[in-house]
């Protein structure tokens with residue numbers, strides 16, 4: 001098997017909660033903090049002007065299940081960045097994310113990844129003891145790269161063209177693979193220049209973020225080019241519209257198609273797979289690992 005020796009090494013990720021061995025790929029489970037999952041009185045909350053309270057117990061037991069199914073990371077947040085989503089005010093983001101992060105760290109042995117682009121949330125998450133920042137804006141918000149550099153957290157740098165509210169308006173690229181790869185290299189370089197250790201960096205082509213179906217499948221086909229950049233690659237394919245386009249199925253029916261796509265991403269060298277369906281994803285990782293000659 002070909003191994004890529006690279007800037008960050010790509011086999012071990014340094015997080016603020018210790019080292020994560022990526023010699024075998026791992027699953028990151030998605031813990032959505034959305035009104036339809038773990039909120040109490042969501043409709044009343046909406047009427048009161050968006051003041052929801054998260055049902056922490058319900059969310060914790062979901063996280064516990066994902067851990068039992070083999071997730072090594074839990075990604076908290078996640079849905080504020082769906083196509084068409086609006087920006088969330090700082091205090092609302094802190095109120096929503098921090099209690100969940102604290103509860104997870106108190107109760108479970110898992111690396112907590114915080115889905116945020118906001119410097120203040122990064123600092124608060126670091127103070128709470130979270131291990132990783134998952135930033136769909138790749139630390140481009142003012143102050144974000146400095147805030148991340150001031151922590152020991154791993155950082156996932158994801159490619160997104162535009163912003164969530166407009167990113168699906170006819171995305172165009174001359175060469176989507178070259179453009180996404182160049183962006184990820186630039187952001188990793190900027191992170192390193194600001195003081196982030198290369199071993200803390202993860203890169204992600206950002207499936208569905210300012211890309212049409214053809215772009216998304218080109219990126220998946222060429223996964224190896226991203227693995228060759230030299231940082232562990234995260235692939236987020238779970239239930240996305242590209243899977244819907246390939247199968248004609250609604251989001252809740254997209255698990256088999258998602259696993260097929262995950263298998264290809266693993267073949268292309270992806271080391272972290274972000275998924276809503278941990279058990280099935282861990283099974284795919286198991287099958288993929290048995291296909292590696294050197295284990």
Ligand code: YH5
Pocket residue numbers: 078079081082083134135136156158204206207208234235236237238239240241251274
């Ligand atoms: C990602 O790829 N994705 S949130 C639309 C869907 C289904 C799922 C039904 N955060 C990523 O999961 N972070 C999200 O249609 C992410 N990489 C990283 N690093 C979007 C999502 C989804 C959107």
